[in-house]
Amino acid sequence: MIGMDLLSVLSYNLLFGRGKILYFGPLAVSMAAGYGVFVTRDWTGSYLLSLPVGLILASGISLVFAWMALRLTDDAIGILSLAVSLGAMAVILNWNSVTGGAMGITRIPRMQGIESLPAFAIASIVIGLGWAWLMLQVDRSRIGRNLKALSEHSEAAASVGISRARTYVIAFLIAGIGVTLSNVLYPQYLGLVYPSDFGFQYLVFFMMCVIAGKPGSVPGVTIATILLALVKEGIRFIDLPISLVGPLRLMIYGLILIIALYVRRKEMFPVQRTV
Template sequence: MRVSVFKWRSLLTPTLSRHLGLALAAFIVLLVLSSQIGAYDDYNLAAIAIFVIATTGLNLLTGVNGQLSLGHGALMAVGAYSTSLLLRGHDLPLILVLPASLTAAALVGAVFGVAAARLRGPYLAGATLALAVGLPQIATRYSHVFGGEEGLTVAPQVAPAWLGADFPPERWIAWIAIAAALITMVLLGNLLQSSVGRRFKAVRDHEAAAALAGINVARTQVVAFVVSAACAGLAGSLFAYWSGLTAPSGFGVALSLQLVSAIVIGGLGSLSGAVWGSIVLVFVPALTGGMASSLNLPSAVGNNLPLLIYGAVLVVAMLLVPYGIDGGLRRLFALARARWAGAASNHKGVVDWDDPAGG
């Protein structure tokens, strides 16, 4: 409840208007961009936007609040299954289904967050991993409800008629996902600038000090988990519309680990890091897949090459930019700035990780 109080107060601050302006500009640019590219690129753009929602949420939890979750794929599954079940035999509008799925995931996140707030380090990682492994199994166990391994299909969103008959459905879902991603980023960006965000960071940096400063550590951690789970739920719901199918194999442990690797590659604790990570997540496998098939290798090698290249890219990225792409870029900018300013500047390119918005 206190979260919402602070959110409303921050409505009056210049931070929100700045974020809103940026988001609006980004929305227009992306809309124009998506109209210029082919339907398959739109499909990938939608995937990036969906992963941005999930990874910003996870980055808030892991990068900002310091709680590692290896189970966010399962929370996406909650959102996706909520959507599929709501749409089973009902023709509900997206505008109702998205918030409902988000709420469902937030509720699961709240329950799990209470348990997670008691756990630290490897125990938290283990518990969230158990969520990632266990939750999709429910779908196979109760196959009459969740459709078993085959999963539940979701009818694609049809673009409104005023966009024309030739408007590709992939572009329409991309627009929806981009809008959802930007709204999420504005809300989370604002949250980070508020006292809630500062409490998240205080708890991450030193729990005892945060407690002495009057912060309720456990409650802060639960709040972070709920917000993060809500993002995963929204991403999962859009994922169901995007892929047309909700099946347990789509939400395996691999997805959860991919989300973690995306925020690490992109840059822990920053909103733009989540964007970079999502781009890597979607484009690297697509590129490596193409590379492998064009090399004309024996099938035993060629089949496994995309996975190998993907792994190698991750390793190289970690070696070259240990603070993620976002950290690497910031360092580059800082170095460039220091160079322009000449020797007078004593800025050594050190990045302030706690201030992702750079303000």
């Protein structure tokens, strides 16, 4: 789980943590990627054909979000990216013949070479840590620096020649690739794609990791993701009635998020620098 969470969280960190873009759309990208890959695999029986389909769908919806981020005010992109996610969920739940509706897609086999659980776990960890290294490089690259400059003072950044459109498009596409990788692995771990796995609480988990780990910091967010993934999985083992575990998890997420935000309130949205 840690490897798969790292892929999604670090991708979200690039936009929400580093770019300070009020973007709540990773759920929609996850749905496009997950269902794109596994519906195609169901039809063709081949991962080789289905992976590009998932990637194209995730990239497409990421580009739509990038366009929205360029066109709309910051708070409007937040709300409307949520609206798009709700819309994507409605499509998944109602297009039964393709998505399997509320039952999802079942009997998903693992890729060749990672059929056993230990092999799958090692592959996930390696891919997750590889993605963390890649995100560190992106953060130190021109794209990372441009995103930071745009988040600090967009007009000043534009005046020194930083293209907001180019930076956002590249950042959203990179984040889309990370989310796709995560959603290729996770259904293989469970053996199914299930609509509840794209619920709002997963977005809150991503936010929690980004804020707790220090928004924008790849090492910080990586450590926070590892620790919070352990907490997330640990909740399963609390000896409580099953009807209480779900609500309790929501409340624990809410509490961790508000505490993390209180501690990081100066770093999440820094006050604009002025002369």
